[in-house]
Amino acid sequence: MTHRKLLAKVLFKKILYLGEKNYLIHRDGKIEEIGTDYSGKVRLIVLGKKYYFETLTTFPFSNIKDIRAAIKMDIPAFSPFKTDRFFIRKIADRDESTRVNLWFIDEKVYERSRDLAPFFLIPETALFSFLDEIRPRVCAIDLKDGESLFVYIGQYGAVKSMTSRHNRSNLLNFRRTVGAKAQDCPAKNIKGIEEYLALFPAILYGMPLKSLLGFTNPDSFSLNVNKKQLKMGMATAAFLFLLYTALSGLLPYYADKSLEEEDKTLSLSLSGLLKKQEMVDTYHKKQKKLAERINSYVYKLSLINLLNTILPEETTIRQLTVSGNMVEIRGTVPKASELLGALSQEKGIKKARFTSPLREDKKTGMEIFTLMLVYE
Known part of the structure; x- marks a missing residue:
């Protein structure tokens, strides 16, 4: 320490x-x-x-x-x-x-x-x-x-x-x-x-x-590295260009052979590019499947914000369960009828109903409820 x-x-x-x-x-x-x-x-x-x-x-x-x-x-x-x-x-x-x-x-x-x-x-x-x-x-x-x-x-x-x-x-x-x-x-x-x-x-x-x-x-390290790589790349490219020009001008015969070698190199490069394209297609399919799995997750933030706005005062949510667009809420409320009325008036909420009999919490005097609704 x-x-x-x-x-x-x-x-x-x-x-x-x-x-x-x-x-x-x-x-x-x-x-x-x-x-x-x-x-x-x-x-x-x-x-x-x-x-x-x-x-x-x-x-x-x-x-x-x-x-x-x-x-x-x-x-x-x-x-x-x-x-x-x-x-x-x-x-x-x-x-x-x-x-x-x-x-x-x-x-x-x-x-x-x-x-x-x-x-x-x-x-x-x-x-x-x-x-x-x-x-x-x-x-x-x-x-x-x-x-x-x-x-x-x-x-x-x-x-x-x-x-x-x-x-x-x-x-x-x-x-x-x-x-x-x-x-x-x-x-x-x-x-x-x-x-x-x-x-x-x-x-x-x-x-x-x-x-x-x-x-x-990441910005504190990447800038200097990029500058260094850029300078090295430019220097290497300039050197190769000058070397190629000198050989082509002084030795035409060897230049022709060099062109043949370049043709072979390009063919190999093309083959490599095709293989890379296959890899890209494979990764794209994996990413698409990954995105589908992620998009199937339901995020509760918008629902929680909506409930926090419309629920009556002193309402306590003890359990919130989301399955697709079906939502189950368990908690306590002073008057369950006011809760059901507030939910029924909200445009984004449909088919709000109690799924079990109301019970009274002996400690607080509030009503214990369980209800289901459709959240759109």
Whole structure:
């Protein structure tokens, strides 16, 4: 642990936080607010939630390379904005499926950070999965100017989060959005941006290096490599061109033979291209099957957001099951008739009905219900 902390202190003399406002976190603990024109060099940038989209989803395979390839094939199915920058953190393997956290990064922040040359870009909510505390738990952070950030850290470090401005949402609504697993877990309140930013060095110093490498900024390494390869390629091409010209001009006879050899080489190259084309066709078929499997998965976020909007106050959902467009909901509600009426009036919901008799919860006095509906 000591050598890991020493390495972190050497790498991260300054940590830059990019959010609604920008802050520098110095190695001695000093926190400094800076403007958007800051041009110094930093090794690590923590991105505020305004610069990325976060989701938690499951794939029918466990290899990270396969998951990354599946996401790149259909970015719009996962991210609300166009981007080819994203980070993956594996949460858990279950049978033949894998649960992962995904963070899709806004392209604008890459343009902004290019001159800063960071080695690492880490979404702020990704840091919470490395908190060495009890799980599951909820963190409620009160930031400046009426902004709040709610983060749920589940089993194995799975993260769900939500921002709120001017008290439009509160901790209770966030717990309801996450589901039954967040209802009774402990909550930690963080007051003010200074207390919040002070958490970052402590988390990073205890973070495994292997996990940190998962948030490497590809732009910090690729540019120099590309320039070097380009120079080598141009030099090689120029040398071959001059050599070919000299031999063709001075030795016509050998030039003719060279043309014959080139014809053979082209024939071999064509044969190789045909083989590569066959490989491309094979991979295309595999990718198509992969995309069909992914597209068959039903994502619950839009349904959860709809239910959170229309359900009566004090409604608690204990279980939500989706099969195709059929949805089963189990929970408690003050008046089940009001619940059924609210669902029946929503255009996207059809055939809402109770599938078992209503029962009274003796502790709360609310009605326990089970209902089915068709979600379109």
